Amino acid sequence: xxxxxxxWLRTLFAIALASVFALAFVAxxxxxxxxxxxxxxxxxxxxxxxxxxxxxxxxxxxxxxxxGNPYEEIEHDGVKEAxxxxxxxxxxxxxxxxxxxxxxxxxxxxAQQGVDALIIAANDPNAVCPALDQARQRxxxxxxxxxxxxxxxxxxxxxxxxSEDIGDTQIEMVCEQIEGCEGEIxxxxxxxxxxxxxTWIEFMEEELEENEKYANLELVEIxxxxxxxxxxxxxxxxxxQAYPDLKGIIAPTTVGIAAAARYICGSPYEGKVVVTGxxxxxxxxxxxxxxxxxxxxxxxPADVGYLAGHAAANLAAGRIxxxxxxxxxxxxxxxYEIGENGEVILGPPTRFNQDNIDDFDF
Amino acid sequence: MSAERAAxxxxxxxxxxxxxxxALIFLLIVGTMVLGSGLSDExxxxxxxxxxxxxxxxxxxxxxxxxxxxxxxxxxxxVASILGLSSALMGELWVAGWPIxxxxxxxxxxxxxxxxxxxxxxTRVGLPSLAVTIGTLTMYRGFALVVLGxxxxxxxxxxxxxxxxxxxxxxxxxxxxxxxxxxxxxxAVVLHKTKFGRxxxxxxxxxxxxxxxxxxxxxxxxxxxxxxxxxxALAGVIMTLRLASARADYGTGFELTVVAAVVLGGVSIFGxxxxxxxxxxxxxxxGGIRSALTLGQISQEWVTIVTGALLIAAxxxxxxxxxxxxxxxxxxxxGRSARSxxxxxxxxxxxxxxx
Numbered sequence: 215x216x217x218x219x220x221x222w223l224r225t226l227f228a229i230a231l232a233s234v235f236a237l238a239f240v241a242x243x244x245x246x247x248x249x250x251x252x253x254x255x256x257x258x259x260x261x262x263x264x265x266x267x268x269x270x271x272x273x274x275x276x277x278x279x280x281x282g283n284p285y286e287e288i289e290h291d292g293v294k295e296a297x298x299x300x301x302x303x304x305x306x307x308x309x310x311x312x313x314x315x316x317x318x319x320x321x322x323x324x325a326q327q328g329v330d331a332l333i334i335a336a337n338d339p340n341a342v343c344p345a346l347d348q349a350r351q352r353x354x355x356x357x358x359x360x361x362x363x364x365x366x367x368x369x370x371x372x373x374x375x376x377s378e379d380i381g382d383t384q385i386e387m388v389c390e391q392i393e394g395c396e397g398e399i400x401x402x403x404x405x406x407x408x409x410x411x412x413t414w415i416e417f418m419e420e421e422l423e424e425n426e427k428y429a430n431l432e433l434v435e436i437x438x439x440x441x442x443x444x445x446x447x448x449x450x451x452x453x454x455q456a457y458p459d460l461k462g463i464i465a466p467t468t469v470g471i472a473a474a475a476r477y478i479c480g481s482p483y484e485g486k487v488v489v490t491g492x493x494x495x496x497x498x499x500x501x502x503x504x505x506x507x508x509x510x511x512x513x514x515p516a517d518v519g520y521l522a523g524h525a526a527a528n529l530a531a532g533r534i535x536x537x538x539x540x541x542x543x544x545x546x547x548x549x550y551e552i553g554e555n556g557e558v559i560l561g562p563p564t565r566f567n568q569d570n571i572d573d574f575d576f
Numbered sequence: 577m578s579a580e581r582a583a584x585x586x587x588x589x590x591x592x593x594x595x596x597x598x599a600l601i602f603l604l605i606v607g608t609m610v611l612g613s614g615l616s617d618e619x620x621x622x623x624x625x626x627x628x629x630x631x632x633x634x635x636x637x638x639x640x641x642x643x644x645x646x647x648x649x650x651x652x653x654x655v656a657s658i659l660g661l662s663s664a665l666m667g668e669l670w671v672a673g674w675p676i677x678x679x680x681x682x683x684x685x686x687x688x689x690x691x692x693x694x695x696x697x698x699t700r701v702g703l704p705s706l707a708v709t710i711g712t713l714t715m716y717r718g719f720a721l722v723v724l725g726x727x728x729x730x731x732x733x734x735x736x737x738x739x740x741x742x743x744x745x746x747x748x749x750x751x752x753x754x755x756x757x758x759x760x761x762x763x764a765v766v767l768h769k770t771k772f773g774r775x776x777x778x779x780x781x782x783x784x785x786x787x788x789x790x791x792x793x794x795x796x797x798x799x800x801x802x803x804x805x806x807x808x809a810l811a812g813v814i815m816t817l818r819l820a821s822a823r824a825d826y827g828t829g830f831e832l833t834v835v836a837a838v839v840l841g842g843v844s845i846f847g848x849x850x851x852x853x854x855x856x857x858x859x860x861x862x863g864g865i866r867s868a869l870t871l872g873q874i875s876q877e878w879v880t881i882v883t884g885a886l887l888i889a890a891x892x893x894x895x896x897x898x899x900x901x902x903x904x905x906x907x908x909x910x911g912r913s914a915r916s917x918x919x920x921x922x923x924x925x926x927x928x929x930x931x
Contacts, residue, residue, distance in 0.1 A: 281876060310876045314728075314823050315815070322627040323870045326618040340730035340821035344741050364730065407726040 262540055266532045272302025274526055275324040276333040276519075277317055279361065281308040285468070285494065285515055286335065288576045289360060292519025293333055293526075299545055300527045302330075314338035318345045325349035331526035333519075334368075335360040343367040355529035359522040361410075365555045369529055369536030372522040373559045374513040377410075380466070381417025383511050383563050384491055388462045389428055391488040391508050396430030397461030400453045402474055402491075404441040404467040414466050434460070439470045446473035454483060465491035471510060472497045479506035495566050495574040502571050511563040515576060521547055521560055597842035597894070601857040604886075608864040615872030622748035628867040630741055630818060633752035634659060634811040635830055636859045639837045640756075640763045641804035643855045646838050647767075648779040648797060649847025650698065650705040655808040656830035657716035658690045660823075662812025664720040667729030667822025676736050683809045690716055691805020698801065699794040713831065720824035730821035740817030752814045759807070764852040772796070780847030836883060837862055840890045861886075 276293045278286035290306045297304040307324075309316035314337055322345055324332050332354050336342050339362060346356050346367040356363075359372035374380075389395040401418070403411045415436060422428050434457055439446025446469055454460060454477075463478075465471035471493040478487055479501050489501075493510045501507040524544035525534075534540045536556040544550050550558050566574065612619035629636075638655045645652050662683040669679045690712065697708045739751045749757070767773040778786035779793050787793050816822045841858035843850025862883060869879045 305873060307870075307873065308876065310880055311829065313828055314821075314826060315819055318819070319627070319631050319866065319870055320876070322631070323618075323867075326621070326623055326627065326871065327616070338728060338819075338821065338823065340728055341819040341823065343730075344737070344818065344820050348741075 261532075262535045262537065263532050264534075268300050268302070268527050268531045269330060270301070272297065272300060272331070272527055272530060273305075273327075273329040274302055274331045274333065274523065274530075275305045275307055275320075275327075275329045276522075277320050277324070277335070278306070278308040279317075279335050279337050280312040281310055285576075286360075289335070289515040289519035289522075292516035292521075293523040294519075295516070296520045296523025296545060297527065300524075302527065304523070305329075309337075312337050314341040317342055321345040321349055325352050325354055328352065329354060330530040331355040331357065333357045333359055333522050333526050334363065336363040337361070339364045355526055357522050357526045357529060359518055368556070370525045370534075370552065370556045370558055372518055372525060373557055374515075374518050375561065375563045376559050377413045378417050379562045380492070380511075381414045382421050383565070384414070384464050384466060385418050385421045385425075385428060385431075387490045387509055387511060387565070388464050388488060389431060391490060392431075392461045394430075395428070398432050398434045398457055398459050399462040399464060400434055400457065400460060401436045402446060402449055402453065402463055402465040402467075402470040403436055403438050404470065406438050408441075408467075411466050418464070418466075439465075439467070439473060441467055441469045443469055443473050446470045447477055450474045450477040454478075454487065460487055462488035462490065465489070465493075467491070468493050468497060468512070475501040475507050479504060492563075493566075494576055495571050496576060498566070499571055502566065502568055505568075509565055509567040511565045513560055513563050514574070517547060518560055520545065521550065521558065525550075525558060598851070598854050598857055601840070601842070601854065601861055605857065605861050605864055608861060608868055612864060612868030612871065615868055615874075618871050619868055624867055624871070626743055626748050626750055628863045629753040630750040632859060632863040632866075633750065633756055633818070634815045634827065635833050635837060635862075636756045636856075637752075637759065637811045637814070638804075638808050638830070638834045639841075639855050639859060640759055640852070641800060641807045642834055642838050643841070643843055643850060643852060644763065644767060644776055645705075645797075645800050645804060646835075646843045646845060647776050647847060647850050648800065649783070650797060650800075651709060651835070651845075652691075652694065652705065652801060652804045653709040653831045653835070654690065654694060654712040654716055655804060655811075655834060656827040657713045657720065658687050658805055658808035659812040659815060659827040659830065660825060661690065661716045661720040661723070662687055662809035663816045663822045663826045664724035664824040666813060666816045667727075668723050670732060670822070671729055676732075680813055683813055684806050687805040687807070687809020687812075688802050689805070690809075691802040692798070694805070695798040695801035699797050717824075717828070724822065724824040726824075728821045728823045732817065732820055732822075734820075737817045737820040740814060740820065752818065755814075760852060760856055767852055776800075777848060780844075780849070782848075833862070833883075836887045840886060842890075842894075844894070845891070 274293065274297045276290050278290060294304045307320050309320060317334065317337055318341070321332065321342060325348055332349060334342065336358060343364055346363060350356055356368040357370045357372065358368040360374065362371045365371070388399055401415060403415060419433065422431055422433055435453060437449040437453055439449045450463065450473060453463065463474050465474050471489065471491040475489045475498065478484055478489055484506050489507050490510050492512050494512060498507060498510055521544050525542065528534045528542040529536065534542050534552065536552060538552055538554055540552045541549055552558055609620065618624055638659070642652055642655065665683050665686060666679050669682065694708055694712055697703050698705045741750060743750050744754050767776060775786065775791045775796055778789065778791055779796060783793060812826065815826050837858045838855055839845060840861065841850065841855030843855065865882055866879050869882065870876070
């Protein structure tokens with residue numbers, strides 16, 4: 215008995231098997247497709263009909279960048295709130311890693327299941343496009359939130375706030391908190407190539423340069439804590455040692471601001487160096503309560519999701535198509551207008567301080 | 577037990593073991609099919625086959641040469657990084673104005689060079705392939721990031737990208753999967769039907785014995801690593817087309833899934849055993865599980881947990897069977913000659929004394 219005979223047998227076996235599978239799939243595929251042809255009717259493209267009803271049994275899937283991110287979970291709770299308000303059902307399904315391609319199977323699955331709308335925070339603006347296009351061909355309404363896809367792959371993008379507002383708000387906060395609004399400041403960012411942070415930092419630099427109000431503020435360094443608690447903590451330490459006259463640190467990242475506050479609050483620097491930036495109320499509550507951090511900002515992620523949920527439902531109903539100038543009702547948030555490139559901006563960032571921090575739990 | 581029988585035993589046993597393994601994977605696939613169609617009406621559909629298989633195409637392609645490499649008792653962990661480098665190059669050269677017809681051969685050439693570099697370090701310098709390819713895993717990924725950085729190139733014309741995800745007209749088979757089918761047949765024939773294939777098994781079973789029988793061990797390994805590099809680069813081209821954008825970080829972590837498919841396919845990580853059919857079945861199983869759980873709205877964490885558990889079972893299962901068999905053989909032999917007893921232990925120290 216030689217290996218040779220078995221090799222042939224196995225090869226033949228494989229080919230036979232593959233053909234059987236293929237045939238089985240083809241056979242089933244045909245019947246499924248036949249059934250599917252009757253459905254649809256919730257076109258995202260074409261004419262908008264503001265009078266259209268939200269479809270009964272509205273089904274919405276939202277796909278975060280990655281599972282296990284508490285911030286995204288709050289966002290998607292917001293989606294759920296909106297969809298349930300409208301009598302639909304919502305599902306939250308994410309990949310286990312934030313790789314560029316890992317959302318593709320989930321998009322495909324949602325398209326196959328024939329959901330009415332899909333809300334996505336894209337890991338890569340382009341890699342999800344072929345899959346989203348295929349979903350759209352099956353009448354799935356596509357809304358991006360938080361992290362946009364290429365504009366042609368979705369109908370609406372929910373932007374948490376305009377990047378300019380986010381940059382300007384942080385400079386304004388640091389100016390208000392530093393006595394006399396003068397002295398050296400530093401930025402503690404995420405990774406050197408984080409798109410969001412870099413855009414905001416650009417606007418901060420622009421604002422510092424162009425606005426007379428900030429003529430006496432000097433940005434001395436941009437440090438990168440890589441959104442890693444330990445690294446951000448060490449970078450804070452480094453900044454304070456390198457610049458003994460430092461008056462303020464702006465951390466436009468939730469990990470960075472918490473690490474900076476943890477280092478400074480309770481140290482001799484408390485009261486001398488201002489910490490502000492973007493953070494979550496739960497993370498920052500104790501530092502605000504102790505008076506060490508005066509004020510910081512962030513959009514309300516639940517509202518981002520809530521707005522995305524309403525946009526998705528309106529889109530699925532055909533009330534809007536994502537064209538500039540269309541308006542829609544977003545429940546408790548009121549009416550919103552779709553801007554250029556299908557963008558909808560939630561509003562200016564919310565500022566959190568001793569007066570309001572207890573109203574928020576995220 | 578006569579010495580004659582002891583010497584003849586290993587080959588048929590290995591074959592029957594393999595057949596049994598393949599049957600087991602096949603049963604698991606059937607189980608997954610039943611489970612999947614129970615979880616979702618969408619599971620047993622042509623669409624799902626198209627989506628899921630396209631999604632597995634890169635991993636499946638890279639599993640083919642890796643199967644041959646693992647059978648020679650080596651490993652190539654740098655494949656996913658070569659994939660990333662190939663994608664990054666494709667993006668950069670496209671931006672530089674090269675035509676696709678020139679970019680693709682160039683990417684494959686770079687893949688071949690990457691594979692050849694691995695091969696030289698392993699065969700000429702004599703370093704272990706595990707260490708070498710862990711090194712080049714980081715190095716090639718580094719090159720990819722140097723080439724394209726954090727950027728993405730996404731303006732490939734649709735006349736090309738459609739080959740990444742569209743089906744061959746009239747079928748449910750996406751182009752990349754059709755390509756995989758063709759290559760799988762080529763690899764299966766080479767491995768199971770040619771002298772070259774038998775030499776691959778011979779190297780894995782006993783490298784020194786193969787060498788003294790006139791097998792050009794180093795040359796064969798070099799060819800395998802170069803082929804692995806080329807196929808990985810091809811997978812990079814396909815992934816770039818499928819996702820209609822080029823990125824340096826594509827395929828990060830894929831090497832583990834590729835190794836998982838190979839090991840689950842019944843290829844022994846100690847070399848000498850395995851078949852292309854087994855690996856194809858394992859790919860079907862992995863894809864099926866992934867798709868069933870995703871369509872069944874079961875969290876993606878479970879997909880990784882189930883895959884991991886299967887992998888452990890794949891390594892542990894044959895090992896336990898082997899031990900049980902040895903224990904049985906040992907007790908049987910105790911009453912007989914001490915000589916055949918020592919022969920029975922041979923499979924465990926595979927590069928041992930039997931040349």
